[in-house]
Amino acid sequence: MTLGIRKTIVLVLVAAIFLLANMWLVMNWLQDKGVIDMAKYVRKEFLTGTAITIIVALLILLVKPAREAAGRSGWIRRCPVCDHRLLGRGGYCGDCGSKV
Numbered sequence: 360m361t362l363g364i365r366k367t368i369v370l371v372l373v374a375a376i377f378l379l380a381n382m383w384l385v386m387n388w389l390q391d392k393g394v395i396d397m398a399k400y401v402r403k404e405f406l407t408g409t410a411i412t413i414i415v416a417l418l419i420l421l422v423k424p425a426r427e428a429a430g431r432s433g434w435i436r437r438c439p440v441c442d443h444r445l446l447g448r449g450g451y452c453g454d455c456g457s458k459v
């Protein structure tokens with residue numbers, strides 16, 4: 360954990376406590392600005408159960424190619440079958456024995 364992450368966590372924590380303490384004020388302010396009505400409308404019209412399912416499925420599917428691309432482009436290669444780190448230039452995985 361780096362110092363930057365710790366500072367961010369502390370700042371987020373302080374901001375969250377301030378928001379919780381002034382919850383009623385924040386709610387009234389959001390209601391005045393029409394943000395809550397807008398959010399209700401968007402949820403009713405666009406965020407149906409099907410849409411949420413599709414979004415979650417896309418998030419799950421989109422994570423994998425990015426990790427594989429990172430594994431291929433770098434100096435360290437990974438086995439496409441068991442994700443074991445490959446050492447050297449051999450054509451076979453040392454862990455599961457599959458051809459790379």
Ligand SMILES: [Zn+2]
Pocket residue numbers: 438439440441442443452453454455456457
């Ligand atoms: Zn393997």
